[in-house]
Amino acid sequence: MSSTTKVNDLQTSYPLIDADPTASRVLSYMRPSDYALWAAGTAAAPGAIYAMELADPTKLGRAGLRPTLRLATFLGFAGGFLLAYQTSSLRFWGWKENAIEVERDQKELSALAKAGKPVYGESDLPEYVQGVAHRNSMWSQLKFGALPWFNLVNHKHHGVDVSKYSSDE
Secondary structure (H helix, E strand, O other): OOOOOOOOOOOOOOOOOOOOOOHHHHHHOOOHHHHHHHHHHHHHHHHHHHHHHHHOOOOOHHHHHHHHHHHHHHHHHHHHHHHHHHHHHHHHHOOOOOHHHHHHHHHHHHHHHHOOOOOOOOOOOOHHHHHHHHHHHOOHHHHOOOOOOOOOOOOOOOOOOHHHHOOOO
16 A cells, blocks of 8 residues: 555646645745735735624724734634635646746756755655655645644655656756
8 A cells, every 4th residue: 555645647727736745835836816815815804894893883992893803814814824825735736727836846846856956855754754744734725624734844745757857858
């Protein structure tokens, strides 16, 4: 039984870049539209609370409403971040248009391969622990509603043939 998730049979509309990208890669590949989505989520939550207060006042006044708006802003910030992170991950998986990311990935990882470095980074963790980290984080961006979980471990389980980075194109 293999310790990796088989993604070779997965059919997507766009090319698969990485089936289990690390959090640092997902964040560094975010587009301006992802940041706009994050900002919109941050603003939407307190905006909704304020709009509901205008529609049906609670008679708390400005001082009483302040803690509620602060909490709503924090929750909007967290929710907006998770939504932006998920959107960036969907491009890695090939579920959304990803031409910019494909080009950047090819350039960055080809440079690492030519330098003789491992394309997905090095890890001091034992192989078994890397496999456990992979199995726990694979597709975790789809489960953010239940438990926000991020891949923080470099491992070799990414569902991509790394030989494509060694070829001279």
